[in-house]
Each structure stands twice: as structure tokens, then as C-alpha cells.
Amino acid sequence: MSLTELIAGVEDHQKTLTVFNAGESVVDDLRERFSDRNVRVRAERTESGRPGEFITLSDGDEVVAAASLDSFTETLSNGDRYITRDSSPYRSILDHMDETMFTSWSIERMVAASREIEDRAWRVGNGSLHAGFQTLSTLQGELDLYERLGETEVSVHAYAVPDIEPPESSAFSLHLERSQEIADSWFVVFDGGGDPRQKCALLAEEREPRQFYGFWTYDESTVDWIIDYLESTYGYLEQ
Template structure:
């Protein structure tokens, strides 16, 4: 799959959190929609003829039930969560029975601040690990210039860095890394992908596409299969599978 197809594929795997037999005046469904606004989950409510089970939430992916919890647990989650938990990623807490299924892949219309937060988190993972490869798509080479110091510092830790952008300016030199001047899909995509190096658990990726209104829509994930797929696509498409990079020609 190319990068746009990957975004569409992740979107198609939306989960559903169904709240059964809650009070008709209850606003917990609205609060959960706000709380999980960055997660690829749809919040629904349902009333059964018998009224049972009462105040139970069922998280499902298609026909597969992932978790069953009391709605009260979700109230506690919403009421007690700090601002950090409302970021793109959801931290593990006492509510991990639900959260563990929702934090792996987020899908959202992203604000620039959230995109930067996700990018920094992935870069920090790579920096702490000091091995592996980071692919970063900046849309334009002029943006690479503004992030040059961050990625040169990252490469000094031992991480292999590949930065991608349309050559709207002369592509900068990236000490310890490679800048690739390319066109096509790169012009519309913001991505930071880390292959995890020697640590499978560190694999992570942010991938989002800019629309005609200048908004980004995409995902942030720790799913190793998705990360591997994106890394493989970037390597085979832009590195020729062997490190030989086809340069963009205007």
C-alpha cells in the first residue's frame, strides 16, 4: 500500500464503544466523544427491551468484543483524566482494559500542535534507543531547514535519519543523515516513522495528509505491523530497496 492507502486502511478499522442502558439524561456519551476525539472509535448508546445489562460499555472491532466495562469506570476515567491523557496518545492507567485497545492507533483531524507533539514523542523514542531508522516527511525542504538541528542531533545518537521534502529551496545538508528531494505524494504528507531499532516495542509512526483547507487527517500508531508496512513502502519506493535514492526532478 502507498501512504494514502495506508491512511484509508487504518480509518476503515474503526472501533465502537457502545453504552447500554444509560440514563436518558446522561451526558457521558458526549463526554466520551470529546475525551476520545483523537481515537479511531465511535461512541454509541443503546437501550434494550429488558433494560439489561444496565450501564455496561462494550468495546468492539467489527464482530469481535475487545472489552466489557461498567460505564461508571468510564465516568471515573473522564472525571479524573489530566490534560496529558487527552493528547493523541492515551497513557496506561487503571483503565487499561479499555485504553490498551484504543491507544494503539489514533485517527483524527489533527491540529498542528498535536502533530508536533506526536512527532516529538516519536523522535524522543528514537533518541533514547539510539539505534534504528527514522523517516521524516516535511512536505517541503524549507521545513527541513527549520528542523535541521533536531534531526542532526538525532543522527548523532546513532539513529539513521532520512528526511523527505519537495525542493522549494536548495535541499540542506543534514549532518549524519540524508535529505531526499522528492515530489508526488510527499508534498501533501506529514510523517515521522521509527522502525524501533533493536526494540520491537519502540516502533511508532505518525502519518497524516493535508487537505485543501490546510488541515491534517491521519493517525499515530504503535502497531508494529503498520509501522513495518510504512517503513517497507518508503524504503522500496524512495530508497530503491537498497539505499539508492531516486532524486526528484522538477
């Protein structure tokens, strides 16, 4: 299985967010907020109108998480839309949205989501971080950040197609690959530094010019699979 096939498998697995006992404007707002995600938002009402406004997340016919609508929308209003698992009042919902697709993300949103994982690696201070930049010229703009991260106890691996001359030396492992998969893929993967709760990954592919389709996840087995795939396919050869 390739990175593209992994993305396609997640894409085929849609979850449903059901909003109970809420007004139409609230439901419409949530639909808009999740319009770029592979999540279907629908409205329902309980017969008695109790226990007030709440939401559930379903995977097929199974309800996997529930939360009050107030706590969920409050966190969204605070801008908590990326990979911030540790600090959210709707953690039960977010935990179960692992491997949820996003669609048509811009460069700016991809960078913001990537920063969440890079910052996590900084905070943990060890483990390994794997990042795919598509091209070496893209990595060039991030060299300062990755040099500093590479000087810590974090083992940093950067993957790119060589479209410019590589740096003479670096504080991280640079994997230069003339691979279409690397050219098309943007990923940032952190192994948690020995703490499974810190494992996380962002994986996407560029299907349209500068528009990215993919997912983020905290699922341990998925993070491990991505790292194992990168290691076995592209190795540890430093350039």
C-alpha cells in the same frame, strides 16, 4: 499500495466505544473528546446496573477491550491523548485503538504527536526513524532537533520536496523527492530499535489547507510496512 491507500483502508475501519451505566453528560463529554477520531461513542445500560460504570471497545461485533470508566476518564483528564502507550491506566483500550483515525488535526496537534515518537527514539537510543516534512522549508525549522538526533545511534531519514536550497551537509539522511505523495504526507515512523514494543508510527495527509487526516499505530506489521514502502519507493540516496 501507497501511503494514501493505507490511510483510506484504516479510515474505512471504524471502532465503537460503548459507555455503560454512565450519565448523559459523561457520554457527551467522551463524544466531544473523540469528535476528531474515527470512533463511534454510544451509551448503554446493563439490566442490573452492575458492575458500575465501564467502557468497552468493539471492532465490528467483537469486543476487544474493556476498562473501568474512572481510570479511562482520569487519564484523559491528565492530557494523555497522544502516543503514550506505556503509562496509561487504560492501556488495554489504547492498545486496541491502534490504527484509529483522527480527523482534521491542526499543525499544533500534529507536532505534539510527532514529538512523542521522536522522544521515544531518543529514549531507546538506536534503531531507525523516518520522518516526512512535506517540504524542505518545513524541515528547515526542525534542523537543530534532527541534527542532534542524527548524531546519536539512531539512523535518521528525512523526506521532503526541495522548495529551497538543501543544507550542504547533515547528520542524517536527507531524501529530496519531487513526489506529490511526499508533498501531501506528514509521517514519523520509529522501528523500535530492536524492541517490537517500541515500534510506533504517525501517518497523515493534508486534505485541506493545514488540516491533517490520518492515524497513529503501534502495530508491528503496519510500522514495518510503512518503513519497507519508504525504503523501496524512495531509497537511501543521500543528497
